[in-house]
Amino acid sequence: MxxxxxxxxxxxxxxxxxxxxxxxxxxxxxxxxxxxxxxxxxxxxxxxxxNISGLEDFVVRDFWETEFHCNETNTESFIKTCKENSDLFQLKSDDDDLEKLRSSTNIYKAIYAVAQSLHNILKCSDSQGCDKALEVKPWEVVEALKHVNFTIKNGERVWFDHTGAAVNxxxxxxxxxxxxxxxxxxxxxxxxxxxxxxxxxxxxxxxxxxxxxxxxxxx
Missing domain, CATH: 3.40.50.2300 (Response regulator)
Incomplete structure (x- = not known):
């Protein structure tokens, strides 16, 4: 193009x-x-x-700690305390605009869909936990994906049809x-x-x- x-x-x-x-x-x-x-x-x-809930806070925090080599909660000697008056203008060339993200929402939903599939295969519950003795095979995850049905934090419903195709x-x-x-x-x-x-x-x-x-x- x-x-x-x-x-x-x-x-x-x-x-x-x-x-x-x-x-x-x-x-x-x-x-x-x-x-x-x-x-x-x-x-x-x-x-x-x-529109991924919590992503902005996570990215901004990670960005801040990476650029200024600091961590407000970690007191280990190799990580220094964040400066109160750090100069943000020196970072103006970094143009990671979270509002422009598009394919990331599909990655987000895909990870949750696989997690839901594993949750069902391993028979997980809040009281019993998961059956960690089960050996999960790839084809079982694919088959389980056809039956997931959940709603992410922005209210969008995620599910797949009988062929495993996602809703467009x-x-x-x-x-x-x-x-x-x-x-x-x-x-x-x-x-x-x-x-x-x-x-x-x-x-x-x-x-x-x-x-x-x-x-x-x-x-």
Whole structure:
């Protein structure tokens, strides 16, 4: 896609409506000073942004301790106490924006799904614990995955059909120019296979910016 974008920019081919696939529609690597002239107005489905409860606190704490080599609770000699007035401006080049995470939510759900499968195979309970004597085989985990059904902290239900396939959920995003001039992947709709068939796809046409910067499609 980078090679194609380079050639389109070189030949000044603009004003085309691009329909992006998940692999590149939200790829930061495609955001360049000239890419918007080609891809502005592009539409495509993307994995919804992650909303993982507790992740931000964990990452920020780990980031702080790593960058400043300190730990507020650990008093071991090789870890020094955090400075009260550490200079955060020296870290401004670190751009780990948790709000941009997308595939991470699928990783999060996958780990919990496998954990739920193991929990069921090992017959775990709050009072009895787990049967640690059982030898778990890979195929048993795969089979158990077909029967998991749980809800994560953000309220999303996780389950699989009889083939082991997960329910598909996507955001429909649109390449737009933000108020500060930056390129944004703005949600303008969604597809959710867990909903009734007449409610699975929604599109806010008024929120779409088409190639050329207009609100209407140019034919």
């Amino acid at each position: 980078n090679n194609l974008l380079e050639q389109l920019s070189l030949h000044n081919i603009t004003g085309r409506q691009f329909i992006g696939v998940e692999a590149w529609i939200t790829a930061d690597s495609l955001v360049t000073p000239t890419s918007f002239s080609v891809l502005g107005g592009a539409l495509g489905f993307a994995v919804p942004k992650a 959920r996507y955001e429909l995003v649109n390449w737009q120019r933000g108020s500060d001039g930056s390129i944004e992947f703005k949600p303008v709709g969604y597809y959710d296979a867990s909903l009734p068939s007449d409610q699975r796809f929604a599109l806010n046409t008024e929120a779409i910016i088409w190639p050329g910067g207009g609100k209407e499609v140019k034919i």
